[in-house]
Amino acid sequence: MSVKELLIENAKQGKVLTHKCTSCGHLHLSTVYYCEKCGSKEFENEILEGTGTIATYTIITVAPAGFEKYTPYAFVVLHLDNSDLRISGFMANIAVPEDLPVGTKAKITDFDEHRGIIVEKQ
Amino acid sequence: MEKVCVLGAGSTKYGKLADSIADIATQASVSAIETAGIDPKEIKASYISNVFGVADKQVHLGPVLMSNLGISDKPSLSIESACGSGSVAFREAYANVAAGFYDCLVVTGVEKVTHTGTEWTTTYFAYCSDFFYEGQAGASFPGLFASMARAYLTEFDATEEDFAKVAVKNHENGLLNPKAHLQKKITVDDVLNSAVVASPLKLYDCCPFSDGASSVILCSEKFAKEHGNDYVEVIGSGRGGSPAALQGREHMTTIPSTKIAAQAAYDMAGITAKDIDFAEIHDCFTIAEIVDTEDLGFFEKGKGVQAVREDRTKLNSDISINPSGGLKSKGHPIGATGVGQVAEVYDQLTGKAGARTVKDAKLGLTHNFGATGASCAVHVFQSV
Numbered sequence: 001m002s003v004k005e006l007l008i009e010n011a012k013q014g015k016v017l018t019h020k021c022t023s024c025g026h027l028h029l030s031t032v033y034y035c036e037k038c039g040s041k042e043f044e045n046e047i048l049e050g051t052g053t054i055a056t057y058t059i060i061t062v063a064p065a066g067f068e069k070y071t072p073y074a075f076v077v078l079h080l081d082n083s084d085l086r087i088s089g090f091m092a093n094i095a096v097p098e099d100l101p102v103g104t105k106a107k108i109t110d111f112d113e114h115r116g117i118i119v120e121k122q
Numbered sequence: 123m124e125k126v127c128v129l130g131a132g133s134t135k136y137g138k139l140a141d142s143i144a145d146i147a148t149q150a151s152v153s154a155i156e157t158a159g160i161d162p163k164e165i166k167a168s169y170i171s172n173v174f175g176v177a178d179k180q181v182h183l184g185p186v187l188m189s190n191l192g193i194s195d196k197p198s199l200s201i202e203s204a205c206g207s208g209s210v211a212f213r214e215a216y217a218n219v220a221a222g223f224y225d226c227l228v229v230t231g232v233e234k235v236t237h238t239g240t241e242w243t244t245t246y247f248a249y250c251s252d253f254f255y256e257g258q259a260g261a262s263f264p265g266l267f268a269s270m271a272r273a274y275l276t277e278f279d280a281t282e283e284d285f286a287k288v289a290v291k292n293h294e295n296g297l298l299n300p301k302a303h304l305q306k307k308i309t310v311d312d313v314l315n316s317a318v319v320a321s322p323l324k325l326y327d328c329c330p331f332s333d334g335a336s337s338v339i340l341c342s343e344k345f346a347k348e349h350g351n352d353y354v355e356v357i358g359s360g361r362g363g364s365p366a367a368l369q370g371r372e373h374m375t376t377i378p379s380t381k382i383a384a385q386a387a388y389d390m391a392g393i394t395a396k397d398i399d400f401a402e403i404h405d406c407f408t409i410a411e412i413v414d415t416e417d418l419g420f421f422e423k424g425k426g427v428q429a430v431r432e433d434r435t436k437l438n439s440d441i442s443i444n445p446s447g448g449l450k451s452k453g454h455p456i457g458a459t460g461v462g463q464v465a466e467v468y469d470q471l472t473g474k475a476g477a478r479t480v481k482d483a484k485l486g487l488t489h490n491f492g493a494t495g496a497s498c499a500v501h502v503f504q505s506v
Contacts, residue, residue: 004254029369031254056276056374058268059321060260065245067260075261075320077269077369086369090259097321102276116259 011111019043050108055079089119125343127353130158131465136334136453137303143178143234148190150335158339166224168198171211171231172457178234204250206492208460209499231461232335252367268320271409273374278424286313288408296447298478303453332453336462352472358502360386377495380417387500395419399483400442402463460490471505
């Protein structure tokens, strides 16, 4: 299974596959092949819980093709708990900013081939 | 290194154009050649900036342009770097003249997309994001900048009215530019009452999808002096990068590539941000102009919004930001934009900018990025 496929499989389980640099310990999303801190390419897999807080988001009303049926929906950047990592995702059923203040607790619940990483409020 | 000069510039009107992508690219190039007062046969090569040629059934544009100019034996290179393509093409041409490979080049940027409609453009433009993480999860470009806007509203003392003032200011400037796409005076209320595209950004916070082409003639100082026409000197050139996806950035209210590119350009020119008289910067959305003015060093982080509130970025105020009307009003034919910014600086510094002239300007800056600033180029120009 490729790294991307493993990332997707973990997301379906509500988890995030990350790459921890074995030289300096810096944590990256698993799509990175060289450590951005020290340049090493030796990583070990570390699986994080897909829970965190909303770092920022938008509510989209004019959507790209394939997303019309979901509007309004949110595109979110989720700051993962106990790490400095952030990951993007799709969140359904968000209509107004009051529905999703920055800092709201949220979690990855699935991966969908049409909407990517799926995030829901905790 | 050779000193590099811009000897001529030309643009089509930006907006919804009927002619083909190859035709408008040629029209802008002919205009630049005529302004420069050169014979096309003096051009040694072309650099073409374009993203979605496929939308108008024409990729490999360079040879078509060169054939139209009667110089089909000359080489061409097409460059794609999303919305920052124009400044990257300009930079590559600059580097080649500076290195002495060529003494005269044409750089032409072009885009033709309005015939495809809003859904097509929204969808395809999203391919410029880090698609696995962003486009695939439903992010549009308004949505990505809206995410930056949300972060800015959360972090700093700013309001949606402040963002709206950027649009109002750029539309005022665009009214003075006969080639601008949106020549329409608007009010803060017009912006606030326009349809939400991606909260907190409304329709009038967003630049339009535009067709258009811009072209400049770039040459060595020796070539420019021999030809006797007006020219401006390129004194700084810098490029930079940022994490492709917003999620990779610790702060989402700043664009790292802008800072890197600006510092490189300032260092090369031997100046600081305070020396710049006016700037054509990448205001694809109102929030972008505020963030840019901070990242370029014109204002402290978090204070760009205050500068807008105090009208310090209007034409002939503290620093004239986007005298052309910017992407917001002049329009954003994405492949043309970075070249069009250079054309505006050329017009400003050679006394051809008419009613939108920045008074006593000596130093102008262009700032153009791709996607959410994943790639960026900054150039500094000096009047001669």
